[in-house]
Amino acid sequence: MGAFPQPAPQSLPTIRIGVIGPFSGPSADFGTPMLNGVKLAINEINSFGGYLGRPLELVIKDDKADPEVGLKMSQELIDAKVHAAIGFCNTGVAMKSIDVFQRHTTPLIVPCSTGTPVTAKYPPAESYIFRNSPRDAIQAPFMVDEIISRGWTKVAILADRTGYGEAGLQDVQKALAKKNIQPVHVGRFDLGVKDLTAELQESRRKGAQVIFSYTVGPENAVIANGRQAMNWKVPQVGAWPLSFPFFINGAKDAAEGALMAQSFIAEPSNERRAAFLTSYARTFNVPRIPVPMAAAQAYDATYLLAHAILSLPVEKVSGPQIKLALEQSKRPYYGVVTTYDNAFSASDKDALTANMLVVGVIWNGAVTFAYPEDAKRNIIVQRKKAAPAN
Structure with a gap:
């Protein structure tokens, strides 16, 4: 046997x-x-x-x-x-x-x-x-922690109206609430939108220091290009779709410096x-x-x-x-x-689990590690950890 x-x-x-x-x-x-x-x-x-x-x-x-x-x-x-x-x-x-x-x-x-x-x-x-x-329930708080570590507490969220955008929006709002932060503006939009200037202007008017975008398609690039056209130099952060060609190729220079959660960087x-x-x-x-x-x-x-x-x-x-x-x-x-x-x-x-995530950044049209220490830490494979008790 x-x-x-x-x-x-x-x-x-x-x-x-x-x-x-x-x-x-x-x-x-x-x-x-x-x-x-x-x-x-x-x-x-x-x-x-x-x-x-x-x-x-x-x-x-x-x-x-x-x-x-x-x-x-x-x-x-x-x-x-x-x-x-x-x-x-x-x-x-x-x-x-x-x-x-x-x-x-x-x-x-x-x-x-x-x-x-x-x-x-x-x-x-x-x-x-x-x-x-x-899952977005770990990506959203991971990026909220990143935002806070950089001193950005006035957050505007722009999310699409798909199931992905709705669930992601809820995850971001929940993560912010745990830090006693309310977004200064929440904007919603349909897939295929070509201009989000009005939402961006409202975000700027309310003093947003960062844009947290939650969409899976080219609308991420619409946001970046809109910011650039307004000469509004606030950062854009989000979940993993900010690493997609739709964003990197669609926004080009406007994508540079965007930050996103990543489980694997090539x-x-x-x-x-x-x-x-x-x-x-x-x-x-x-x-x-x-x-x-x-x-x-x-x-x-x-x-x-x-x-x-x-x-x-x-x-x-x-x-x-x-x-x-x-x-x-x-x-x-x-x-x-x-x-x-x-x-x-x-x-x-x-x-x-969240310990497996790193912060990625768009640099010269490609995704790399936002922090040199993450690149070094990535040599050591992170294994699954039990979620902390609420």
């Missing part, structure tokens, strides 16, 4: 992994790196023999960042009999679709969407929704990260990953899922058993973003 399951009879079906995200349309900026991260990991896993000699097969669905399309594509993944799935970049799409996976007891790992409600919709013990992207600070960056560049023939966090987290999500599946004997590869294996991992996975040691449990479906 060995420690590993015996080879599967050839009559058993291939292990099918669903992947869903915005691979076309306005959110492909980070949907495509997410998909490439999954593909890179799957190629490696299959080159090592897959599951007992059987390759892992991807079933890929494009949700186009549209909640209704996402719902339809999620059902198609279930109809395709995937054993588990990886996906979602947009919080609004995820919230419309995760019922499908929960109802069909199909584990889903979310490597991109950071909206706090995604892993809060179901009681943890019952939930089939896992995540290894930093610098070869250790051997694992260097190998990942080299392999990604070689495989997809690109000099730079457009959104490194999306790619790295998706790569790690794929390995976390594969390790759970590989721990199961053939007769137990089912949704409920994969869920249990994710919650009771018996060994750490040395990932790109972090070392995942007990990444999930029956009471906790979020793998990343």
